[in-house]
Amino acid sequence: xxxxxxxxxxxxxxxxxLRSAAKALSGLSHDLELAARALDxxxxxxxxxxxxxxxxxxxxxxxxxxxxxxxxSAARAGAGALRRFGxxxxxxxxxxxxxxxxxxxxxxxxxxxxxxxxxxxxRAAAAAARDSAAASKIALTSVVGVPPPDAVAxxxxxxxxxxxxxxxxxxxxxxxxxxxxxxxRAKAAGRRATEHAHAVxRAAAAAFDAASGGGPAAGANGxxxxxxxxxGWVALxxxxxxxxxxxxxxxxxxxxxxxxxxxxxxxxxxxxxxxGEMMSGGSRLVNGxxxxxxxxxxxxxxxxxxxxxxxxxxxxxxxxxxxxxGGLLGVVTGAADQYxxxxxxxxxxxxxxxxxxxxxxxxxxxVSYGGGLVxxxxxxxxxxxxxxxxPVAGTAVGAAVGAVIGxxxxxxxxxxxxxxxxxxxxxxxxxxxxxxxxxxxxxxxxVKGAGKVLDSINPF
Amino acid sequence: xxxxxxxPDLLSAGDARQSALAAHLAExxxxxxxxxxxxxxxxxxxxxxxxxxxxxxxxxxxxxxxxDTVAMRGSNLGVAAGAYLATDQAVVRRPGP
Numbered sequence: 335x336x337x338x339x340x341x342x343x344x345x346x347x348x349x350x351x352l353r354s355a356a357k358a359l360s361g362l363s364h365d366l367e368l369a370a371r372a373l374d375x376x377x378x379x380x381x382x383x384x385x386x387x388x389x390x391x392x393x394x395x396x397x398x399x400x401x402x403x404x405x406x407s408a409a410r411a412g413a414g415a416l417r418r419f420g421x422x423x424x425x426x427x428x429x430x431x432x433x434x435x436x437x438x439x440x441x442x443x444x445x446x447x448x449x450x451x452x453x454x455x456x457r458a459a460a461a462a463a464r465d466s467a468a469a470s471k472i473a474l475t476s477v478v479g480v481p482p483p484d485a486v487a488x489x490x491x492x493x494x495x496x497x498x499x500x501x502x503x504x505x506x507x508x509x510x511x512x513x514x515x516x517x518x519r520a521k522a523a524g525r526r527a528t529e530h531a532h533a534v535x536r537a538a539a540a541a542f543d544a545a546s547g548g549g550p551a552a553g554a555n556g557x558x559x560x561x562x563x564x565x566g567w568v569a570l571x572x573x574x575x576x577x578x579x580x581x582x583x584x585x586x587x588x589x590x591x592x593x594x595x596x597x598x599x600x601x602x603x604x605x606x607x608x609x610g611e612m613m614s615g616g617s618r619l620v621n622g623x624x625x626x627x628x629x630x631x632x633x634x635x636x637x638x639x640x641x642x643x644x645x646x647x648x649x650x651x652x653x654x655x656x657x658x659x660g661g662l663l664g665v666v667t668g669a670a671d672q673y674x675x676x677x678x679x680x681x682x683x684x685x686x687x688x689x690x691x692x693x694x695x696x697x698x699x700x701v702s703y704g705g706g707l708v709x710x711x712x713x714x715x716x717x718x719x720x721x722x723x724x725p726v727a728g729t730a731v732g733a734a735v736g737a738v739i740g741x742x743x744x745x746x747x748x749x750x751x752x753x754x755x756x757x758x759x760x761x762x763x764x765x766x767x768x769x770x771x772x773x774x775x776x777x778x779x780x781v782k783g784a785g786k787v788l789d790s791i792n793p794f
Numbered sequence: 795x796x797x798x799x800x801x802p803d804l805l806s807a808g809d810a811r812q813s814a815l816a817a818h819l820a821e822x823x824x825x826x827x828x829x830x831x832x833x834x835x836x837x838x839x840x841x842x843x844x845x846x847x848x849x850x851x852x853x854x855x856x857x858x859x860x861x862d863t864v865a866m867r868g869s870n871l872g873v874a875a876g877a878y879l880a881t882d883q884a885v886v887r888r889p890g891p
Contacts, residue, residue, distance in 0.1 A: 345838060345839075347837055347839075348836035351832060351833070351835075351836035352833055352836050352837065354832075355830070355832055355833035355836065356833075359830075359833075362822060362826055362829065365818075365822055366822055369815060369818055369819055369822065372815055376808065376812065376815075379807075379808060380801070380805060380808050382799050382800075383799065383800050383801065383805065384798060384800075385797065385798035385800065386796055387874060388800075391867070391871070394863075395867070398860055398863055398864055398867075401856070402819065402857075402860060405826075405856065405857055405860075408853055412830070419837070419842060531838070535837065536841070536842070538837070538842040538845070538846070539842040539844075539845035539846075542842070542849040543848075543849075545853075546849040546852045546853070
């Protein structure tokens with residue numbers, strides 16, 4: 335169970351093991367690079383071997399070394415991501431433990447102050463009772479002459495004790511309020527530590543996803559499949575010429591969403607670093623460098639931090655809306671394209687055309703849009719990972735370029751898939767439309783037909 | 795027909811080197827899988843563990859494929875060396891006209 339107090343929990347994870355794994359991955363990267371060089375050298379170690387086979391052999395060695403080198407590069411990227419993750423997690427755990435210690439201290443002071451307030455109230459009540467008793471005795475004796483001196487003295491002591499109790503109670507109340515404020519600050523610091531841990535985990539996940547996506551295939555085969563690559567360039571030309579296609583929309587909205595998300599993450603990370611430093615009373619800068627946050631905000635306040643978190647949330651929300659709108663438009667434009675293709679055909683009835691538009695348009699638009707989004711996501715993450723060598727600006731530029739390239743490749747792949755498989759929704763869509771118009775009995779047929787289609791594409 | 799020159803013994807040596815490289819790649823693949831599995835276990839609950847594990851699986855699989863490819867290429871080299879020798883010896887043994 336992770337250490338926890340007052341709603342503050344130390345983020346889970348073994349920072350030391352992550353750093354050890356980073357070192358191991360770095361070593362692996364070095365070994366893979368050496369293996370790649372050894373493969374590069376193989377063709378030169380066969381004496382004067384001349385002939386078609388020697389040329390093929392040399393080419394194959396170079397392809398393999400390219401794959402191994404890509405693995406070395408991925409391992410290097412993974413090592414960097416693990417190192418940053420380990421360091422960030424260690425900071426977050428340290429801050430959370432510090433916050434827990436502060437919260438425990440504050441809670442102890444709260445309990446002590448509450449006890450002191452109760453004690454002061456009890457003393458004040460006892461003093462008031464003694465004061466009252468002494469006052470009664472004085473009142474009774476005043477009828478017959480001089481009040482007894484001991485009663486007068488007791489009344490004076492009781493009033494003095496009451497005043498002292500009131501003073502102590504007021505002091506304890508102040509201490510209680512201060513301790514409660516300290517507890518609230520400790521909880522806020524704990525919350526920031528948790529958010530920081532989540533941010534570094536997300537960054538590590540994105541870096542590993544980027545290093546996994548496309549890399550192994552490229553490594554094993556010496557480059558991405560040529561069909562996808564060519565399709566990507568074709569999609570780029572199409573997207574640039576006609577942005578309102580599923581591919582174009584995926585390209586644009588995917589890039590916009592990715593960049594907004596990355597900007598939000600950057601903002602969070604920068605403020606979290608600043609927030610952590612602020613809480614520990616230091617003034618060090620992010621990665622030892624002055625950032626745009628320190629330039630424009632100066633010393634970070636709680637209010638500035640809260641504002642930054644809200645801005646980051648809004649950026650992500652806008653990104654999600656842009657993506658949704660892009661998807662909707664992609665489906666609509668996909669349907670419009672199909673209608674444009676079918677409108678002049680005499681061999682199709684109106685019902686056929688409606689069914690085809692509904693099925694193929696939506697299908698093609700959605701598939702190419704989805705492919706674009708996946709590609710843009712992977713591309714942006716990969717680009718951001720490359721660009722992160724230069725903080726913020728490099729990340730943003732890398733993400734933008736990566737998103738565009740990834741979107742192009744992804745949308746090209748999506749369109750390729752949609753084109754190759756559009757026969758299924760075409761048949762199902764046209765048939766479904768006719769059946770819906772014709773009769774209820776025919777509906778049974780289409781269910782069977784759809785079942786056969788599904789059976790035919792089920793690989794299991 | 796293009797010109798062919800060959801030193802079969804060097805091809806045989808190349809076979810051994812490729813086999814050794816393939817074994818080394820397979821070993822590195824195992825190390826990668828093990829390292830990333832450890833890192834995934836140490837990642838905590840932030841969601842990075844699955845990405846790290848997938849990375850390790852994807853790349854170690856790719857390296858396994860590369861190791862197999864390199865091993866097969868080495869084997870082909872050995873077979874080629876044998877074939878060159880056999881062809882040459884067959885010509886020497888062939889009776890003259």
